Amino acid sequence: MLPIIFVLPIVQLVILSNAATFEVKNIKFGYIDNDHTSTSRALIEKFNASTYFNVLTDFSSERLASSEMLKGHVDVILEIPQYFERDFQKEKHSNLGVTINAIDGAAAGVENVYVTQIIQRFNQNIKIDVFQVSDKQIQPISIETIPLFWYNKTLNYKTFMVPGILVLLVTMITLFLSGMNIVREKEIGTLEQINVTPIKKSQFIIGKLFPFWVIGMGLLTVGLTLAKLIFNVPMIGSLPLLYLYTSIYILVILGIGLFISNFTDTQQQAMFIAWFFTVIFILMSGLFTPIESMPKWAQTITEFNPIKYFVEVMRMVMLKGANLSDITPMLIKTTLYAFIMNGLAVRSYKKTN
Amino acid sequence: MGISVSHISKSYKAVKALKDISFEVKAGELFGLIGPDGAGKTTLFRILTTLLIANEGTATVANFDVISDYKNIRKSVGYMPGKFSLYQDLTVEENLDFFATIFGTTIEENYDLIKDIYVQIAPFKDRRAGKLSGGMKQKLALCCALIHKPKVLFLDEPTTGVDPVSRKEFWDMLKRLQQKGITILVSTPYMDEAALCDRIALIQDGKILEIDTPQAIVKHYPKQIYNVRANNTYQLIKALNTYKHNHSTYPFGEFVHYTDSRLNFNPDDLVRYLESKKLSNIEIEKTNPTIEDTFMELAK
Numbered sequence: 001m002l003p004i005i006f007v008l009p010i011v012q013l014v015i016l017s018n019a020a021t022f023e024v025k026n027i028k029f030g031y032i033d034n035d036h037t038s039t040s041r042a043l044i045e046k047f048n049a050s051t052y053f054n055v056l057t058d059f060s061s062e063r064l065a066s067s068e069m070l071k072g073h074v075d076v077i078l079e080i081p082q083y084f085e086r087d088f089q090k091e092k093h094s095n096l097g098v099t100i101n102a103i104d105g106a107a108a109g110v111e112n113v114y115v116t117q118i119i120q121r122f123n124q125n126i127k128i129d130v131f132q133v134s135d136k137q138i139q140p141i142s143i144e145t146i147p148l149f150w151y152n153k154t155l156n157y158k159t160f161m162v163p164g165i166l167v168l169l170v171t172m173i174t175l176f177l178s179g180m181n182i183v184r185e186k187e188i189g190t191l192e193q194i195n196v197t198p199i200k201k202s203q204f205i206i207g208k209l210f211p212f213w214v215i216g217m218g219l220l221t222v223g224l225t226l227a228k229l230i231f232n233v234p235m236i237g238s239l240p241l242l243y244l245y246t247s248i249y250i251l252v253i254l255g256i257g258l259f260i261s262n263f264t265d266t267q268q269q270a271m272f273i274a275w276f277f278t279v280i281f282i283l284m285s286g287l288f289t290p291i292e293s294m295p296k297w298a299q300t301i302t303e304f305n306p307i308k309y310f311v312e313v314m315r316m317v318m319l320k321g322a323n324l325s326d327i328t329p330m331l332i333k334t335t336l337y338a339f340i341m342n343g344l345a346v347r348s349y350k351k352t353n
Numbered sequence: 354m355g356i357s358v359s360h361i362s363k364s365y366k367a368v369k370a371l372k373d374i375s376f377e378v379k380a381g382e383l384f385g386l387i388g389p390d391g392a393g394k395t396t397l398f399r400i401l402t403t404l405l406i407a408n409e410g411t412a413t414v415a416n417f418d419v420i421s422d423y424k425n426i427r428k429s430v431g432y433m434p435g436k437f438s439l440y441q442d443l444t445v446e447e448n449l450d451f452f453a454t455i456f457g458t459t460i461e462e463n464y465d466l467i468k469d470i471y472v473q474i475a476p477f478k479d480r481r482a483g484k485l486s487g488g489m490k491q492k493l494a495l496c497c498a499l500i501h502k503p504k505v506l507f508l509d510e511p512t513t514g515v516d517p518v519s520r521k522e523f524w525d526m527l528k529r530l531q532q533k534g535i536t537i538l539v540s541t542p543y544m545d546e547a548a549l550c551d552r553i554a555l556i557q558d559g560k561i562l563e564i565d566t567p568q569a570i571v572k573h574y575p576k577q578i579y580n581v582r583a584n585n586t587y588q589l590i591k592a593l594n595t596y597k598h599n600h601s602t603y604p605f606g607e608f609v610h611y612t613d614s615r616l617n618f619n620p621d622d623l624v625r626y627l628e629s630k631k632l633s634n635i636e637i638e639k640t641n642p643t644i645e646d647t648f649m650e651l652a653k
Contacts, residue, residue, distance in 0.1 A: 188438065189436040189437070190438045190439065193452075194455075198455070
């Protein structure tokens with residue numbers, strides 16, 4: 001059992017961190033060039049040069065392009081109108097049509113940004129070409145923004161995801177193990193024998209908590225080591241602080257698990273309830289989608305989500321180098337949570353029924 | 354006083370498991386609770402071992418009340434549930450050590466009490482409990498229940514599913530434990546084991562039918578029982594059941610136990626009747642009633 005507990009999460013960490021990417025690459029790009037001029041070809045060349053786009057086909061008509069998109073062969077269609085170059089030179093502006101397959105809304109958003117960026121850059125270059133020096137005075141002063149990405153300079157999604165996935169693994173393993181635990185003893189019948197002994201409720205619960213607490217901390221250690229070795233995730237903050245927070249956090253999760261275990265009669269029931277909570281907690285943790293973009297009521301619910309705090313603390317400490325005072329609010333809430341959940345677990349464990 | 358139960362009732366939703374049960378077990382007595390599956394034996398055990406709270410009535414174990422003094426009961430009783438409930442993935446020795454620790458004692462401290470039993474499983478002390486045979490498991494469970502030197506020992510169907518030799522050994526062990534002053538309450542569905550107890554209570558459908566020594570219970574049997582045998586047992590039972598003076602007919606081993614409703618019963622009448630039913634090799638002889646006969650009669 002112990003090798004399984006450690007090996008499977010490691011495999012998950014490696015696979016998920018590499019696969020669960022928010023980057024959109026290999027966009028299938030098609031275009032309809034009605035202009036056939038050097039300007040239009042130059043624009044298409046820009047897309048060709050980008051590593052994000054695979055320029056596939058030149059469609060002869062819009063209808064053909066649409067049907068290809070329907071089949072899923074094309075993600076983005078750029079339509080260059082007739083007299084694109086002429087309008088640009090004479091009237092100093094021209095229109096382009098961009099169609100994006102938005103079944104995956106998030107990907108479509110990213111694709112839109114890429115397309116806009118390429119066209120803007122093209123626009124700036126061509127302005128210099130088209131408007132001669134004489135026109136300089138009428139050229140609008142353009143404001144250029146140079147974004148600076150703090151804490152994750154290269155926008156490396158792995159830097160962002162690995163701490164999050166580590167949170168997920170530590171949480172799931174400890175929750176499932178503790179959730180199965182007491183109920184398993186109920187099923188086998190050993191609990192009956194234990195209940196007749198003078199052992200105190202709190203002693204029993206602590207005895208149940210401790211091994212899983214050790215396993216949880218072990219998992220964190222293995223996960224952090226891998227994050228450093230394989231993904232080279234920066235660890236700016238203090239590791240002892242991270243361990244301090246995790247040690248309290250695991251108590252919360254174990255408390256929840258034991259609480260579930262006390263209220264169920266079979267491992268199947270416990271499994272189902274534990275699964276129900278993990279799914280909600282994970283999807284509402286800010287791990288995959290930012291909490292800021294959730295509706296107000298959902299944001300209120302996330303206040304009660306321990307995983308949310310762990311994800312925040314993990315990212316804050318590892319990537320931002322947050323110190324104790326920065327994470328104090330989370331630390332207090334988590335400690336409170338730990339006391340409540342474990343108190344409930346002890347209370348709900350009945351030796352007599 | 355070992356155990357005292359007065360007017361205990363317990364129901365699970367609609368099912369009445371125990372109906373107004375009262376009995377007393379003297380200190381140092383080996384008391385048997387005899388009854389078929391579903392009679393309420395386990396429920397009674399769970400109430401006495403403080404695992405379950407009765408709806409009505411009071412009970413004391415070793416002079417401690419099961420409700421108000423449950424902590425003391427847990428310290429001073431040994432309980433062996435019907436289902437094997439030790440840690441299967443711990444070894445024999447680890448299990449024993451574990452339970453000794455929970456009770457705040459050590460194996461060495463009470464070794465003399467379990468010595469007789471432990472030597473039998475000692476060769477397997479490094480084997481996991483789950484890998485032991487049925488009889489070995491029972492011995493280990495008994496050791497674990499005795500490790501803290503309990504005043505009262507509760508054994509819920511300890512011999513169910515155990516082979517006849519191990520069963521006999523097990524009862525010998527109980528007799529020896531009794532001599533060491535431990536009050537023992539044992540339940541069993543086997544009527545032959547009842548005769549080994551000091552006193553027994555016959556229980557069915559949550560009610561106690563009779564409480565007495567096995568000898569007295571047998572003496573209470575109102576009729577003369579006859580062992581009847583013929584060439585075809587099935588036809589024999591059918592024939593006896595349709596006999597107009599039939600009082601009771603139960604198969605019992607190789608014989609059929611028969612009682613007649615008449616006081617002046619003459620076996621020759623029965624032989625003639627059975628012969629008329631085309632049965633041969635008919636044997637009829639008087640026999641002494643057993644606890645099983647008594648139980649069947651009372652449960653009628």
